[in-house]
């Protein structure tokens with residue numbers, strides 16, 4: 040810790056060698072936004088091709104590369120790193136720690152990401168093209184039948200996994216060891232809680248993903264047959280391994296989002312979070328249940344009926360803790376004094392749309408009905424309601440909420456609200472009709488479709504262009520704030536906000552809490 | 566024009582109707598399925614059970630949604646700061662919290678009961694009256710009727726929509742992308758068991774109106790069944806991403822009367838016998854070329870290009886194999902190139918078609934070998 044008053048280094052080396060949690064958080068956030076734009080442009084290509092029946096712009100193989108890269112970039116490049124960035128910025132400030140526990144590792148876990156994604160994007164220019172087997176990369180399409188770029192893809196997944204594991208270990212170490220005196224576990228803000236649990240999920244399942252891709256590598260290059268029936272292996276084994284990672288993964292994505300919403304709603308309701316304890320327990324039970332429901336993605340692979348029943352019942356159970364969370368948020372609003380600044384609008388958008396996604400999740404959990412829903416656009420609608428309106432909306436809310444604290448300037452509320460409404464309308468126009476075409480029989484991941492799906496697909500595409508372009512407004516708003524926003528000087532930017540991060544000066548200085556704060560017992564939480 | 570106008574209104578009204586959730590299926594009665602917004606109950610008892618289950622859960626969700634969002638919007642309206650309210654300070658209530666943990670639990674049990682019974686119904690494979698083996702190939706389906714007495718009847722079912730419709734140089738037909746050269750034919754009111762597998766990657770055989778979706782997995786045979794109660798043509802698609810032309814491998818099932826089915830089956834068996842005869846014959850160049858073009862367009866053009874220019878597969882025009890030694894060419898056609906997308910077509914095409922397509926490749930697209938392959942050559946090559 041040597042010199043207590045040094046500021047950031049100058050120039051590029053500041054960013055390359057930094058061990059400062061705020062710098063690293065900032066880099067994560069910008070990187071994830073760049074990936075959001077990249078993954079978004081892939082989506083625009085997909086929606087442009089699907090604007091009308093017939094093949095117009097791309098060929099089917101390239102279309103598959105787009106759906107694959109879109110999924111991979113959004114999940115691993117946009118959503119996950121954005122929440123890691125938020126964790127870096129906020130966790131130390133929320134628990135009264137001077138920095139993350141393992142700052143050098145923190146630097147590494149960020150800096151291995153950009154090369155990995157550069158490499159992944161470069162596969163587009165390789166012979167045979169980029170991976171084209173979907174973000175779920177089922178074998179043997181991703182092994183025996185894959186383009187040579189699959190080997191690079193495997194390498195990238197390993198790097199992303201290493202980055203996530205390092206990030207999670209760091210978060211666990213920070214939360215367990217660096218809380219300010221008096222900050223007991225049950226006083227931690229919910230964002231810290233949800234991230235702590237998420238970090239454990241990550242440490243548990245990223246190695247499983249690494250195992251899956253390693254087995255693929257062995258099958259492709261070293262003559263094993265883990266996933267090839269011809270050699271005594273089992274293609275279904277791949278799916279079990281993948282979803283043992285994959286289902287917890289979706290909760291890795293949504294739990295920090297739950298945390299964000301649990302911070303923001305009380306601030307704009309001017310009322311403490313309802314049911315703090317039950318929020319913590321609900322998060323923990325969701326995390327536990329997420330390990331025993333994976334095969335709900337595999338109802339049609341031909342499991343024995345006992346297996347189907349087990350996974351159906353377990354999946355249905357997740358609705359209980361999820362419901363508890365929704366009820367708690369609404370009770371937090373109940374008889375509060377609500378205002379509707381941009382962060383709150385995005386949280387309310389989250390609340391409505393995530394709940395709809397939860398409903399479709401419950402429908403999908405019903406195995407016999409899933410025989411009809413599975414691999415149709417209904418599933419696409421479901422997971423975009425939970426991942427875009429869930430994770431991305433809450434991330435957007437987080438940026439608006441903490442941006443003034445980060446840079447000491449206020450964003451334009453008018454532009455923020457406009458961003459919200461365009462996003463909200465664009466999002467629903469894109470994804471609501473997908474429920475319809477899915478139920479009516481349109482499979483997912485197809486570059487062209489039968490005529491009866493034409494109108495809803497056109498609607499979807501128009502919605503997607505609207506939602507996509509609204510992000511440019513977001514970018515502009517953020518940059519304009521940083522460059523020339525109205526300065527704010529209150530420590531507590533929002534009158535209803537609670538928590539240690541609002542006790543440091545605005546903008547947050549390069550180093551905060553070099554001497555730990557004393558946590559006031561009356562400040563129970565959030 | 567009428568259709569177009571209707572389209573546009575649908576497009577304009579869509580969002581409004583969407584929000585109301587009221588777009589009634591009856592408005593689409595004129596052209597049955599356009600802009601359908603719900604799952605078809607289909608033509609099987611299982612399909613009806615699934616549909617009922619789906620609607621039950623849907624309405625439960627709607628009711629819960631109305632309550633939850635009702636409370637939320639009430640709060641948004643009445644508990645806003647601009648109305649001068651002072652915020653309350655309560656932040657827990659054990660009673661309420663227990664209630665909203667326990668009540669949903671019972672709702673879930675209420676859902677689980679019909680779900681379980683429907684699932685058990687679907688898993689009842691007993692008493693099937695006939696078996697069809699369904700095999701997924703990149704990118705077509707093979708249907709094989711397992712006949713206990715008499716020979717099995719087998720054929721491939723390929724997409725019939727021409728490239729010109731897909732690439733927008735011709736008007737799209739009514740069943741664009743949902744039409745095949747040879748549909749699966751099954752009798753009505755008969756419990757048909759499907760044994761589902763795949764030859765290369767994983768596919769999924771899905772026909773919404775028959776309420777069947779089952780993954781076709783190489784090396785495994787999955788079981789499923791249907792019993793259609795109404796004659797008709799039912800269309801579906803492959804539901805599992807299986808590579809480039811995943812979007813272009815539809816499923817079409819003709820459900821016909823038992824009488825018609827028996828006639829169809831007899832005709833198929835006769836046809837198979839005829840092919841056997843043909844295999845012993847010698848064909849002229851013209852006959853081979855004509856037949857070969859048909860086979861090529863159906864089975865090879867997807868990868869090798871309509872004009873032999875290549876694509877996912879190598880170019881046939883000027884190909885060293887197609888302009889080389891005949892045995893080498895037959896070898897690739899019959900046994901494929903292991904580890905590539907070039908499958909072994911020996912088991913997919915009969916010897917007459919194989920002879921024709923090889924001859925065609927050697928003498929089309931500017932290739933000019935002038936030699937012919939006869940069915941007997943194919944037969945001998947297979948024997949080794």
Ligand code: HEM
Pocket residue numbers: 175289290292293335336354355357358361396397398399400401403404405409412413414418421422425426429430
């Ligand atoms: C009430 C809670 C939820 C339930 C019961 C649920 C249930 C399901 C089920 C059964 C499927 C499989 C559908 C199929 O493929 O046939 C599914 C798919 C999916 N869900 Fe959820 N879900 C819930 C919440 C979430 C959340 C919170 C997320 C992520 C933020 C999520 C993300 C996904 C994704 C990404 C898929 C599709 C994966 C793929 O095949 O590409 N779900 N969900």
Ligand SMILES: [Cu+2]
Pocket residue numbers: 285286289332333335336
């Ligand atoms: Cu899942």
Ligand SMILES: [Cu+2]
Pocket residue numbers: 767768769803804805806807808810811812814
């Ligand atoms: Cu497919």
